[in-house]
Amino acid sequence: MRGSIEVRIGGLVDLSTVDWPSKLCSVVFFSGCNFRCPFCQNAKLIDPSYGKLMSVSDLVKLVERGKPLIEGVVITGGECTLQLEGLVELCRALKERGLGVGIDTNGSNPKAIERLLEEKVVDRVAIDVKAPLKPEVYERVVGLPGHGNEVVTALERSLDALLRSPIEVEVRTLIVPGLVDQPEQVKEVAKRVKGCTRLVLQQFRPEAELLDPSFKSIKAPERVLLLALAKVALREGIENVCIRTKEGGLERVRRVSA
Numbered sequence: 048m049r050g051s052i053e054v055r056i057g058g059l060v061d062l063s064t065v066d067w068p069s070k071l072c073s074v075v076f077f078s079g080c081n082f083r084c085p086f087c088q089n090a091k092l093i094d095p096s097y098g099k100l101m102s103v104s105d106l107v108k109l110v111e112r113g114k115p116l117i118e119g120v121v122i123t124g125g126e127c128t129l130q131l132e133g134l135v136e137l138c139r140a141l142k143e144r145g146l147g148v149g150i151d152t153n154g155s156n157p158k159a160i161e162r163l164l165e166e167k168v169v170d171r172v173a174i175d176v177k178a179p180l181k182p183e184v185y186e187r188v189v190g191l192p193g194h195g196n197e198v199v200t201a202l203e204r205s206l207d208a209l210l211r212s213p214i215e216v217e218v219r220t221l222i223v224p225g226l227v228d229q230p231e232q233v234k235e236v237a238k239r240v241k242g243c244t245r246l247v248l249q250q251f252r253p254e255a256e257l258l259d260p261s262f263k264s265i266k267a268p269e270r271v272l273l274l275a276l277a278k279v280a281l282r283e284g285i286e287n288v289c290i291r292t293k294e295g296g297l298e299r300v301r302r303v304s305a
């Protein structure tokens with residue numbers, strides 16, 4: 048029966064102004080993630096048994112309380128594509144109720160992304176490209192030593208599907224000092240994601256609880272570094288490059304800006 052599929056969720060934010068540029072939205076956090084990024088700020092959501100099971104129909108009722116204020120729903124995690132049947136059902140139900148649907152993904156499940164695109168149940172995908180797509184680098188950044196090849200192969204396929212699609216595709220790269228903070232790295236990412244709607248360079252913040260506590264000693268990169276890296280991406284031909292920092296929030300960086 049439709050709506051009877053259950054999903055395990057770790058949280059729900061009724062109203063967000065920052066998760067979907069230019070849209071008021073609700074945010075649903077799915078439990079479970081297959082990556083182990085040392086800088087992860089949602090570490091509790093990595094556990095697939097965290098949170099509570101809910102039927103998709105109950106979840107839709109909860110989210111609908113936000114109408115008519117909200118225009119859309121962002122489904123994030125964890126990694127929401129790991130609960131694919133529930134995710135597809137939820138996206139479909141939200142669209143049937145006139146809401147926009149966005150998902151955040153780490154790109155590791157290309158079959159899920161292809162299915163969501165085929166079924167036309169998402170309007171926007173925000174995908175992490177955490178580093179240049181080199182297996183030896185990527186496996187370190189996502190905390191999966193020895194799995195670099197499979198992770199990169201999956202991410203390549205996800206990107207291919209998304210960059211061919213007509214929907215809004217936001218690419219996110221976290222700038223972490225000592226790990227991903229070099230102009231050459233941003234240049235490589237920008238080259239690979241050309242054609243995306245927007246590239247957002249995000250500022251690593253050590254304040255929250257992090258999966259690897261040793262990352263707490265790393266300082267947040269300065270806004271001025273993110274601005275310089277954004278200009279590298281602009282020079283590679285990405286039209287819309289933004290930075291997200293604690294100091295300035297989400298800012299679009301223009302070619303002419305100082």
Ligand code: SF4
Nearest residue numbers: 080082084087125153
């Ligand atoms: S930061 Fe990494 S480990 Fe944490 S939820 Fe995202 S992809 Fe998973």
